[in-house]
Structures are given as structure tokens and as C-alpha cells.
Amino acid sequence: MNPDEIRDASLLELFQMEAVTQVQVLNDGLLALERDPRAAAHLESCMRAAHSLKGAGRIVDLEPAVRIAHAMEDCLVSAQEGRLLLQPSDIDALLMGADLLLRVATPGVDLEADIAQLQARLSAAPVARTRAEASAPAPAPQPAAPVAASAAAAADDERVLRVTADTLNRLLGLSSETLVEAHRLEPLNAAMLRLKRQQSEAARALETLREQLAVQQPPPDARVQATLDHAVQLMGDCAQTLGRRMDELDQFGWRMTHLSQRLYDTALACRMRPFGDGIGPMARSVRDLARALGKQVRLDVEGDATQVDRDILEKLEAPLTHLLRNALDHGIESPADRQAAGKPAEGVVRLQARHSAGMLVIEIGDDGRGIDLVQLREEVVRRELSTAPTVARLSEAELLEFLFLPGFSTRTAVTEISGRGVGLDVVQNMVRQLRGSVRVHQKTGVGMRFVLEMPLSLSVMRSLLVDIGGEHYAFPLAYVTHALEVPHTAIEQLEGHQHLRFQGRQISLVSARQLLQYGNAMQTPDPASVVVIGEHGSMYGVAVDRFIGERTVVVQPLDPRLGKVRDIQAGALMEDGAPLLILDVEDLLLSIGKLVADGRLARVDASGSGSVAGVTRRQRVLVVDDSLTVRELERKLLTQRGYQVAVAVDGMDGWNMFRAEPFDLVVTDVDMPRMDGIELVTRIKRDPRLQNVPVIVVSYKDREEDRQRGLDAGADYYLAKSSFHDEALLEAVEDLIGRAHT
Template structure:
């Protein structure tokens, strides 16, 4: 560690850092030792790690760690002499020693430490003939040099930095980049002012001036030209300086950002240990392959997804991979294969867990969905494999009927999804290339960087994390329909509620000045919703800035960032925003996105029909004649709309769920405010008794869909609205 300033660290802190490094080496090498063909190099690494840790523990006076490390070192030396790998039982004991050393480096004087040390030493004595000697008192640090620890395999030194200070440094570096981009603005303004002055002087030359005034004017022109030349030279020097400064600030920012990065391999040792222990508990054989250990990941991101990987590994070993006997019966090798892969792709981090086990049985999922009441049987039968796999991500959903210490409680995949969504990522389930199960998590490479779509809402800039939005579409005024008092648009046959982003965020009414609006489509608990924004400003990679903790929890806001021009952009929390929009809808606070249309006849018609095709056919016909048309999906939806809005005419079907057309008409006629509302019934039923029922209920017209003609319905509409008929 020569050259590093470690004066600010205590000896105990230095020992803890070294113990963590050496314990990682011990654990990882022990796991590799079990399957290695050449054990000599690995035993040498283990012996040196234990020896280094023993020397460091002796310096800080940690007697327990000295005794444990010495016992492990003796076992490694014994194995070196015999040139054989320890058996599985011995590796189990040694791994427990690694855990003990890690705990002793943190809390050496814990009450349980003494009994754990003696128990470990007793287990070691059963593995080798010689007892462990009690080590002498520690030698003062001033007269003894510590044994240097081996460098990590990637050749870099780990320097521990306070996370908050590193975040502050990264924020300052980002601000420096923005400031460097603005430094040339002053010189540019001076040159513009000089050009304006030269123009004024030119105009003065054409005026009636005295000889003295003309002389002074020529002198002023000469001075202005001189200033322009000097400003041009200074501008060139400033441009060169600005470019160099911008490059330097960019390098500082990138280097600061790299300080947050750690190789994915930092979690590999813990994952290998987890797989080994679980496989032994389950009586299964597993060959673990970890690819992409050099892939760099934000250190905060590693802390977040390490637990998610543990969930996936538990699911894979308990549910996915079969026992050796089951695999042999299925024509597979007795040893299963588990692959964990990390790599960067298109600016994102992809981490996948795949196995060659049973795979995903979609029919089992379908039956579980039906049996547990997550969906009606008719609907579940029509679901695709991808739609069915989404149920595995729901809280409490499990295909296992067993409750074990490893899995079967309905937790795991939902926790993985929650983790991915919290950091702006996503998750994908499917079949692995080996024929088993695959779970891929897509995450930002760094939590301090975010790819986002920047928009403008009521003059303010906001950012939607790109991974959390489904898409952005443009819709026109004709695409927006009022159903039950709520605005909707139909996207690929799905009804999507739409809201003004300005109204939801409570920053005004929004600016919709033309016939088209941009909708940002985000997921919600009930499907999808669309937020209408004023303008799209493009996709950006943002350097996130932490909000001051004194602000507390800010609704709908996750963080902030600086744009290239120095302006602040608010990064929205999509989970919060979807809840806010749902509450906004429930409270019936939304207002029309488009300004009220004053053209056309000015009549408002409600069309109620449970058939999307018929409903849209009638709506388009009436809209083409200039009427304002809202639609309702059934009688209950129509009744709610009639009570919350003002309509000049109702066109309704008869056979509809929840409330049929006959009952709807009766409700209208029995309501004091609605009893005079004109009503047209459109039905497939052609019998005289059906026509009589409709007219007796209070309908003004009864038209059949089988004899549907544009002019028949339009003629009835014009008559009931008191408009002149078209010749």
C-alpha cells in the first residue's frame, strides 16, 4: 500500500479492511480447490492468505483471530506436504473458519467468540494430529512490520472512500462539466455588442456632421475595429481554453465515476459459497459457471442486487435443478449446470441466471393461476407464455406447495422485480439456451447515471427514466374519448387512461395548442396510463444529483440532474407517479386535455355498447358529422357518465353486462335531471316484443343493427336534436 495516505485510519480499521480482502481470497480459493485438478497453486494461495491474516491479527492484538488463522495455516501446510486437496468435510470446517475470522475482525470481544473459537479449534484437531499452540503476546507495532497481503487478481488496490463524500465529489465533477461549457458566453456577447456598435457608427457617417464630429467618428470607428480584432483573438484563445477545460472536466468526471465501480467478480466468491452450501443441503450436484467477472458495476448497485441473485440461486437449486437420480432418469448428466452472466449491452448492465433444469412449465402456471383465483379460467386459457410468466413476479405467487427453509414461501422473484424497478431497471423471464429456466435483470450500469427522456411540462423540465416507460406515442384530438367521465385512448386495442402531466404534477393546465399531443405511457397497477406532456426534448444521459435530506420525501420525485445548459431537470419517480395518477382519477379531478372545441353543432352524444367494433363505428359516424361523442363500455359505465356530465342524446345497446339498455333507459326516465334526455336504442333484436319493450321503457327511437344504415341513425339523431334534415 506504499504511496497511499492511510494516516486517517486506525489500526483496527486497517485490519478489518485486510481481513475482508484475505477472507474473500480464502473463501473463493477453497471453493475452487474442490474441483481443481492441480491443487498446489491453490494451496499456496491459501497458506499465504492465512499467514498474512495471522500476522496482521498479531499486530492489532486480536488473539482469537491469530489462533484461528494459525490453525488454518497448519492444515494448508499439511495438505501441501501431501499434495492432495482437502475432502469436503475439511473444506466445510475451513469455510466456517473463514466466517469466524470475518466476524472476529469486526467484533473480536463478542461474548460468543470464545466458544466459537474453541469449537473450531476442536474440529481442526480432529483433522490433524498436532494441537494448536497458544500464540505469544502481541509484539508492539512499532518494532514489527506486517506481512504484506497479496494484491487482488485484477492488480488494482482498493482504497475505501466514504460513500457520501464520493457522491458529493461526483456531483461537483458533473457541475464542473456544465460550468466549463458556459465559460465562453461572455466573450461571445462582447463581440456581438461590438458588431452592433459598428453598425451604429456606420449609420452616423451618413448624417450631417461637423468636421470635428467626423474626425471623432473616424477615431471611434478605428477603435471599434481594433477592439473587434482583439476580441476575435481573445475569442480564439478562449475557445481553445474552453475545449481543454471541458475535456479536463470530462476526464475528472469519468475518473470520479470510475471510483464508484467494482468488478462483478467481487460477489462471485459469496455466490460460489452459497451454491456449494445449498447444493449439499439439497443433495444435488451443481457445476457453477460465472461469466463476466471483470464487468464493472456501480458499488451501490452490487449491494442492491446481491440479495436478488441469492433469491434467484435459491429458486434455481430448489425448484429448477433436479436431483442426480431425477436427472439420470431424464437422460441428463447427474451434475446440473448453473450459469451466472454479467455484461454491458447498449448502456445497460445485464445480469442473468440460467440453469439446465426443469424449465418453466407454462401449463402448471396456468393451472395455478386458475386454482388460486388470479384470473378467470376463460381468460387464463387465452394468455400467452409471456403473459403467464409475469405471474411468477407477483408477491405471494409460488408454484411450490412445500414450505422449506430455502424456498416455497412465495418470495423470491417478486423481490427481484422490486429491486430492479427501484433502480429503474426491468426483469425478463424465459427459457435458457440449455433448456432450463432463465431470469435476466436489466439494470443501469451506475446509479449515478441515468438514461432518460426529458420533456417540458408547463415550462418546467422533467425526466422520465427510460427503462420505466413503455413508449411515447402521439395522439390526436379524435383519438381521445371520454368514457365514464375519464379520458381514454385506444392503443393496440387496449384502453389507456390519459391525464395531463401538468395537472397530475399540479404545475398548471399544460400547453396543448394544436391537434396532437405526446403521451408518455407508463405502467400502473391497473394496466397502463398515458401522461400528456407539452414537448419532447429528447433522450439524455443524466448525472444524478442527490436531493438535500432536509427536503424529506418529495412526492413523485426521485432525484435531480443538470442539463448541458446548466438547467435543473427533475427526475420523476414512476412508481409514485402511477399512484398519484390513480388517486387523481379516483378523485375525478382531471379536466379535458384539449381546449373546448367551439366548432360544429355543439351537441354532445353518449354512445353505450359493449362491442368495441360497434361502439367505434357509431362514434366515428357521429364525429364525422361534427358531434362531440363520448363512449361507455356498458350500461353501468353509461349511467355514471350521464350523472357526471351533460349530454344532449343517448345512443344505447340493449344486451350489456352489469346494466342492460332497458334498465338504463328506465333509470334515465325516472331521474328528474335526465327524464327529458332523447334516447335511441340500437339492438340486434328485431322481434316486435323487443321493440315494444324498448319503447315502453322510454326510448324515442328503436333501430336494429342488422338493417344498419348511416342515414337512418343520422336522421333519428337530427330529429331528436331538432336539427333540419339533410336533403
């Protein structure tokens, strides 16, 4: 809320804003006091928060808030003075009061019964203690003044302003453009250097000419000599001026680049928030759920100051909550079971955030029972997800992947917390939306650990840049398993496909040029540059032309008018301003799966032939016609002759299919809805990657001007349906792409 909105807000709205802040202080302090009831600093912070809300309640004439805060304040003062040693039941009551303070300003909510219950519980707390507990010695409270002073100083240094997300996104975009523009000075500097070299060569040439004239007999005219001397002097002055200007340009370029980088880094930092900002309520949730389950659980958080993109932080709440609930319900045992197993009665759930290799890594682990692998194997077989012999051969990592399937659960009974199989599949889907991955590790009887790895920011992405067909593309590093240089001798032929050995297993080799539909085959260098993507059963090696290196790129969303572009996620700019496309690895894996299923994987070898590995590919023909009769007639005719045929119902459908899949020939009608055949032919012939595919037009229009219009658009044949016969079409097809391969 900006200052104008704050000025316009009602007193009640201002109280609600303050209540959110102060209740968070209460929650954090009370959870700490549950572990150490005598902690003077936490007692002081909780008492001050309650006191502030009591004063705010009086100002806005909110009498119920005053009563709640006063009851909490009395209890906390008793604890400060050593007359009360806070017990878990007292913490329950104080947390109940914190929840009531959040609801008390809501219109139409009657909290009288809850407030009366809270007052009774808190007022009875000192009486319920034994005299020994009440008189237990307490350490002298630590002076709070230095803490308050440092907090005030920090508040002055860290003033918080509310800025819209759209404004931050625009600022980051502008700063990235500034960084790109700053790098444009480098080629200018290089041009100036070339100019200086040329000037030096010209100066030497003039000096040589002057020396030759000096020894010439008869001597040259005095005016010629004077003009030459003047030219040499001017050239020297020019060299000095050019040198000074080059030094100034070099210093200016360095300052601009440095300043642009600082601007970009600062704009990026504006989008970052401490990890602790997004997990504030989780400690309270863990505590309440553990109490409800009758368990003793402590949440340890490490790396709460780790900087995380605000968009990622918001989307992490749901998956982290799922994992924490699973840890409490599935992992941590009851106190009795833990003591019987030789463990402390109190279980520990650890939540850790850190930066590693340009990525954000979050780990959630517990010291509970882990997973019973025998039970898990039996459950996989019972659900008919795999056969018993196959399951018996699965490694532990492969077996644990079943936990992420929708509806899968090892629980036999459904509770309010778990057992329906909803949770881990949601976690995996959400993490994938953040361009990340999730792995699970466990040790039976010792505990379980989930590792979430994702980019530091959705606005910038650490990527592996490659060259494919003379264009730059980026693989998000979060999806890259490995980057390899593979000699051709290491590429093997298995079951009709090319494979390479990676980490003790065979993985299929795929041509990036084929995936991105580059028609021009290229001789693959030896060794081949291969990017390994996917995981477990769906791991592939994608052969690219060459590696460029790792870069951090600013993600630029594609124009929404383009819709979803196959295999492409977004765009970006290189440091010199050159555009590049960021690949959608999940889309690539789907595209590879289709190529494998159709047996259309192209070879990746030194020949660069692009032929299908081990076999000759059948020619594919796309038939586009809005008439079902004509469409089926042409399809059957071509299929019987041995061609592989796909059909489209109109020009727009045909255009989309043609861009998505490779075809050797297009047969199209002219008069069709949404897009006619002439426009379809025109689009095909204007696309540099598709223009070499031949097109046959088959139309009822057989006038000479209609025929000429089709040929002018780029059609290779124009056949009239009025005089159409089977052999005419087949002869045209064979003339353009040859006889069908079988």
C-alpha cells in the same frame, strides 16, 4: 478505515481486518480447487493466505489462529507436492477452517472443539487416500513469482483509500455544479459574437462616412477628417483586440468544459465498484447450499469487472441471494433426475452483469426444470387470484407475473430454504426501489432466467426530457416503455376514454397537463408526443407537449422539508443551469388509476378543451370547516344541488387536499386549528397554478373589518354564518362556477 484509525486500532482489530481479506482469497481459491484440484496458481494463493494468517496470529499471540492456519497450510502443501489430491471432503474441511479464522478473534467464543475436529479431518486426509490416488501424477507447479510480481505492481498502481460516502456525494455534487457553470460560458461567447458583429457594422458605417466626406465639395475641415481617420483606426484596433479575446475565450471555454467533464466523470467513477466486489461470498453460498441439498451445482459469473454504483451494489445482495437460492432449490434437479433427463449431473447457474443502453443489466439463469405452466395455472385458480377461463387465456409472460405476488409459491411443502412464498416479491420491491424492473423468462425442462434492469448509478439517471406546460420534466428511462409520435387520427374513443393502439393492444391516453394539475389547456400538436409507461394490465400513454431528448442528469434530492411531493421523485439541473423535475412514475400510475376510477380523464386532442372524454365533468367543491355540523350541512346542501363535494377538517387538511386534487371552488371557515381560513385563501391566491379557483368564506365573524380582511386575502365572497341561509350559499356558488352539471 483511514490511516489515523488504523494507527489507533488494536493488534486484534488489525488481525480481524487482515482475516477478512485473506479468507476471501481462501474462499475463491478453494472453490476453484474443487473444480480443478491440481490448479497450481490457486494452490499457491491459498497456501500463501493461510501462511500469512499464521504469521499474523503469532504476532498478536492468537494461538488458536496459528493452529488453524498451520493445519490448513500442511494440507495445502501436501496438495502442492502431489502427495494429496484434494477431494470435496477436503474442501469442506478447508472452508471450515476459513470460517473459523473469521471467528477466532471474537472475544468469549470457545472454538477448541471445532479446532480439534478441523485438525483431525485435515491430518487424516492424506492417510484416507489410496496409494494410487496419493501417487497420481501432478503437473509441475507454475512459477508464482511472475504472478506475485504482477500483483505487487497492480497493488502499487491501485492503492486503495477509504473515503466516506458523504464525501463522495459532495464531490459528485460539486463536480456537477462545475460542469453546469462551465456551460454558462456559451451564452457569454454568443454575446461576444453579437458584439463583434455590431462592431463590424459600426466600422463599415464609419468607412462609408469617410468615403462620402472624401468626395464632398467643399472638402471637410482637416480636423474633422483627422478625427474621423483616428476613429476608423481605433475601430480597426478594437476589432483586432476583440477577435483575439474571443479566440482566447473560446479556447478557455473549451478547456473549462473539457476539464469539468473529466472532473465529473472521475468523481462519478469514484462511486463505482466492480460487480465482482458485491458477489464475492455468493459462490461460497451456492456451493454450501448445493452440498446441503445433495446437488452438484456450478456458479458461472460473467462481467465481474462491470462497474456498478456502490449504493446499488450494496442493495443488490438480498435480491440476488433470493434468486440464487430459488435457482438451487426450485430449478436445479438432483443429479439422478438430471441424468435421467439427458442432462449432465452438474447443474449450472449463470450470473451475468453488463451495461446496455445506459442501464445495468443483470441476468440470473439456470439449466434446471423451469416452471410447470399447467401447475402454475392450477395454483392461481386454487388461490382464487383469477377465474379458470381468464387464467386459460393468459399468455406465458402474464402468467409468470403471478410469481411476484406476496405469499405466492408453487411449492406444496415448506422447507428451510423455500416454500413460504417469500422471495420473488421481495426481489421485485427491492429492484423497484432502485428505479429498475425485473422480468422472468423460462422454458419448461430447459431452465429459467431472471433479467434485472436498473440505472448504472443512483446519483445519475438516464432520462427522457419532455416539455409540459412550458416546464422541463424528466421521465427515468428505466420506466419508459416507449416514446411515440401519435397522429390524432390514431386516437380512438372506447368506453368513454381515449385510447391508442400500441403493440397490438389498446392503452388509455392521459394528459400530462392534467396529471400535473396545469389549469391552462393547450392545443395538442399533431402528431401528439406520447410516453408509454407501466406494464401489462396497467400500461398508459402520457401525452406531453413535446419531446426534448435523452439526457444523463445528476439527481438532486428535494429539500426534506417539502416532504413527499406528489408525482415528483427528485430534481436536477440542465446543462445551462435551468432546473427540472424528475417524475415519480410509480406515483403517476397511482394518480392515473384514481383519474380512471373517478371518470375524470381529460381529452387529449387538437381542441385543447380539457373536458372529460365524452362527458361533461361535474363541478367539484371543497368544503373546509372544523365544525362537523357546519361541514355536513354545507356538504348535503351542495350535493343535493348536484355538485361533487369533498370535505376537510381544517385549513392544513384543506390545503393538502386542494394541492393534490383538482377543485372548481373552495368554501372555507376562518377560525380553524393548524391553519385558519385567511391563510388558506392567501396561499391559494399566491399559487400561480391555483389562483384562478374561486373561494367563498363562510364565518361567524361578520364585522366589516373581518369581511374586508377576507376579501383582501382574495376571497370572492364573504358570507356571515349569523345571517346564513341556504339560498345565499347556493346563489354564490352558481354565480362563481355556474349550475351543477348532471
